[in-house]
Amino acid sequence: MADLFSAEWMSGLMDQWNADPELADALAKIGFNSNIGYGFDGEAQPRGVLMIENGRAVAAGSYDGQALNWDLRATPENWQKWLKKPPGMMGLGMAYTARKLKFEVGDYSAMVKDPRMAGPFIKSFAAMGRV
Secondary structure, eight states: OOOTTSHHHHHHHHHHHHHOIIIIIHHHTTTOOEEEEEEETTSSSOSEEEEEETTEEEEEEEOOSOOOSEEEEEOHHHHHHHHHSOOOHHHHHHHHHTTSSEEEESOHHHHHTOHHHHHHHHHHHHHHHTO
8 A cells, every 4th residue: 555645645646536426416506616636644745746627636646745625734643544445524624623633724614514514525535545
């Protein structure tokens, strides 16, 4: 298995993202475009980035200064826990409240209030677990 958030791992995430209609197709319906960074809490920048156009992942790799709409951070231990057992809405809410999942960039509150985005966000953790 490739290192978490390495270029190889992010490429696998791109494949899993696009293969999940509850993720890619659902986000395509709302014209979702974003650059999403993933990394570890306490580090200066994310390690990986996933670029989404119209709901579909079009590029993925190591973070190299790209502008981000979302930057998700957690400890390696928490990421591993979520990869093994993807959290539901309540679990993510608790992780966010307890600062186990941090948004360095992006508005978690606004996202979870929009069911068109909240459902796919939950599905993104399942996609990560399949990489």
